Amino acid sequence: MIEMKNIQKYFDEKMVLSSVDLLVQEGEIFGLLGPSGSGKTTIINILTNQIEHEAGKKRVEASAFEIGLMLDSDELYERLNCLENLELFARIYGVSHKKVMETLENVELTHVAKKEVSTLSKGMRQRLALARAMIHTPKILFLDEPTSELDPVSSRHIHEMIKTLRHQGATVFLTTHNMDEAVKLCDRVGLLYEGKIVETGNPYDICKRHGAIKTVPDLEKVFFKMTGANLI
Numbered sequence: 001m002i003e004m005k006n007i008q009k010y011f012d013e014k015m016v017l018s019s020v021d022l023l024v025q026e027g028e029i030f031g032l033l034g035p036s037g038s039g040k041t042t043i044i045n046i047l048t049n050q051i052e053h054e055a056g057k058k059r060v061e062a063s064a065f066e067i068g069l070m071l072d073s074d075e076l077y078e079r080l081n082c083l084e085n086l087e088l089f090a091r092i093y094g095v096s097h098k099k100v101m102e103t104l105e106n107v108e109l110t111h112v113a114k115k116e117v118s119t120l121s122k123g124m125r126q127r128l129a130l131a132r133a134m135i136h137t138p139k140i141l142f143l144d145e146p147t148s149e150l151d152p153v154s155s156r157h158i159h160e161m162i163k164t165l166r167h168q169g170a171t172v173f174l175t176t177h178n179m180d181e182a183v184k185l186c187d188r189v190g191l192l193y194e195g196k197i198v199e200t201g202n203p204y205d206i207c208k209r210h211g212a213i214k215t216v217p218d219l220e221k222v223f224f225k226m227t228g229a230n231l232i
Ligand SMILES: Nc1ncnc2c1ncn2[C@@H]1O[C@H](COP(=O)(O)OP(=O)(O)OP(=O)(O)O)[C@@H](O)[C@H]1O
Pocket: 011, 012, 016, 034, 035, 036, 037, 038, 039, 040, 041, 042, 043
């Protein structure tokens, strides 16, 4: 379970999160949606103990070793090959070579196992970053925009991997700009706006309630309806 209660976060004088409340149940795929700069990455950083918050309470029911994290910048080692990137993490987590090879196969990167990361396509990099985040079969997986800039086929591939991990019992917390993705992938979403979660629920139900939301401009219209404020 993941919980935030009345979380506040400032960067210098600027308040980024004014009062964030959210609850993610075990085994859910939860999507955090919001415009650029609304604080989605900040929330992941707080939940994964990378930054401190100023007020409020948080709870992540998993030890550091039970958490998987994939950041927006994939943070792979450019000069190492795919296999070496995974082996490095596998050693830290005590994961066998067999599991590394299986994971490479699951993300369909066996044929480029010995290729240096700097030579991979964006889609391959994303798949490798996801493989690295889930190599130890985490209890909770945090994904910051896992399919940003990917073509539809690569995105679908990533979606399947995320769903497989969920079927194995993991809880997945991801950020996205894309409501269409949220409808396909997430059990529930939270809409982040002006430092607060202004709406949570099943993405399909939210779309039905507000009319179709497919793109960020659509989402902005919904925000306008809810808050009376423009996003830009
Ligand atoms: N280390 C930092 N120091 C100062 N300001 C920061 C820092 N990290 C984030 N911010 C600011 O906090 C706000 C929220 O940033 P954050 O990256 O969490 O947003 P986001 O919703 O993830 O955006 P995007 O969708 O563009 O990735 C932005 O205004 C950003 O400039």
